[in-house]
Amino acid sequence: MSKFWSPQINDLVPYTPGEQPKVANLVKLNTNENPYPPAHGVQKVLNEFEADRLRLYPDPDASALINELATTLGVPSENLFVGNGSDEVLAHAFMAFFRQEKPLVKPDITYSFYDVYADLYGIKIENQKLNDDFSISLENYPSDNGGIIFANPNAPTGLALPLEQIKALLDRNTETVVLVDEAYVDFGGESAIELVNQYPNLVVTQTFSKSRSLAGLRIGYAVAQPHLIDGLNRVKNSFNSYPMDMLAIAAGVASLKDADYFNEMCNKIITTRENTRARLERLGFNLLPSATNFLFAEHKFIEGGELMGYLRTKGVLVRHFSRPDIANFLRITIGTDAEMDALIEALKSHPDMVELDA
Numbered sequence: 001m002s003k004f005w006s007p008q009i010n011d012l013v014p015y016t017p018g019e020q021p022k023v024a025n026l027v028k029l030n031t032n033e034n035p036y037p038p039a040h041g042v043q044k045v046l047n048e049f050e051a052d053r054l055r056l057y058p059d060p061d062a063s064a065l066i067n068e069l070a071t072t073l074g075v076p077s078e079n080l081f082v083g084n085g086s087d088e089v090l091a092h093a094f095m096a097f098f099r100q101e102k103p104l105v106k107p108d109i110t111y112s113f114y115d116v117y118a119d120l121y122g123i124k125i126e127n128q129k130l131n132d133d134f135s136i137s138l139e140n141y142p143s144d145n146g147g148i149i150f151a152n153p154n155a156p157t158g159l160a161l162p163l164e165q166i167k168a169l170l171d172r173n174t175e176t177v178v179l180v181d182e183a184y185v186d187f188g189g190e191s192a193i194e195l196v197n198q199y200p201n202l203v204v205t206q207t208f209s210k211s212r213s214l215a216g217l218r219i220g221y222a223v224a225q226p227h228l229i230d231g232l233n234r235v236k237n238s239f240n241s242y243p244m245d246m247l248a249i250a251a252g253v254a255s256l257k258d259a260d261y262f263n264e265m266c267n268k269i270i271t272t273r274e275n276t277r278a279r280l281e282r283l284g285f286n287l288l289p290s291a292t293n294f295l296f297a298e299h300k301f302i303e304g305g306e307l308m309g310y311l312r313t314k315g316v317l318v319r320h321f322s323r324p325d326i327a328n329f330l331r332i333t334i335g336t337d338a339e340m341d342a343l344i345e346a347l348k349s350h351p352d353m354v355e356l357d358a
């Protein structure tokens, strides 16, 4: 605290990202990063980039990136907005669409950054309980709202909603923005991008951080009809005209150009995920189905926080959330097969772990 702060800053509860350890050689399965390198073209762009170009400001519209995204996604470029990570795109969307009289409706268990943005912008939140199986119950969401936001697939549960349920929500909820955060969609979810033409109040966000192995470059984007994109641009241009630097624009384009590599890496992670699921079940874990690059897993009799701490002593980092309703779960990012071997070995060394017959 400082007497020099604006008063509202005292009460903010900032988002706490997963630990980025300062020591090497840890098996890092705690922040849903991709274990594989980005597309080969990204390295080439970085190698060939001339530092002298950095004297100039980047293209404020990031047109090269927007146009390549338009080609990749098969949507017109007027339907696209890019930002410095999808976190920034989400922040601008909260400012542009959700500062309404009525509360923003969201699942009680989802990406915890939504609460932080709401707090920052003075937006009231109305949380909706998940179903007993941890799925999102869109059919119960109230029509009286200042907007609706959820992640699909959801985090940290990993569960995906079928597109029909999102369509049914959009048919009912026509007067406020519905934002679908698709950070993990490339690992098995159904994208709502194809609904954007039909629904003037739909915003879909995606990111290069997970499926494109570019968390360090910070690229996210929104897909929506042009009138909503204009709203996002008004906020962006009142905040930072140049959020996308030259390297992000050039390397982002190179990533998009290599569709074969992208599909290959996503499939590899999905295969490792399902192998890991079977191995964890044999060690006595209950797991939710996952359409993401992580597993949400609860051991039948060893408590989540204790397991997380034990794994840390073995050099394996996983994410644990202390809120009581999910305190027994671990969120385990899918790494390489070797990293998953290290996880399983570490778990097997726990004194209370018993391997079940296959």
Ligand SMILES: *Cc1c(COP(=O)(O)O)cnc(C)c1O
Binding pocket: 084, 085, 086, 087, 088, 111, 151, 155, 181, 183, 206, 207, 208, 209, 215, 218, 219, 220
């Ligand atoms: C990782 C993540 C993001 C943010 O991604 P960046 O593009 O790296 O900012 C947004 N939403 C969810 C649900 C995420 O898991």
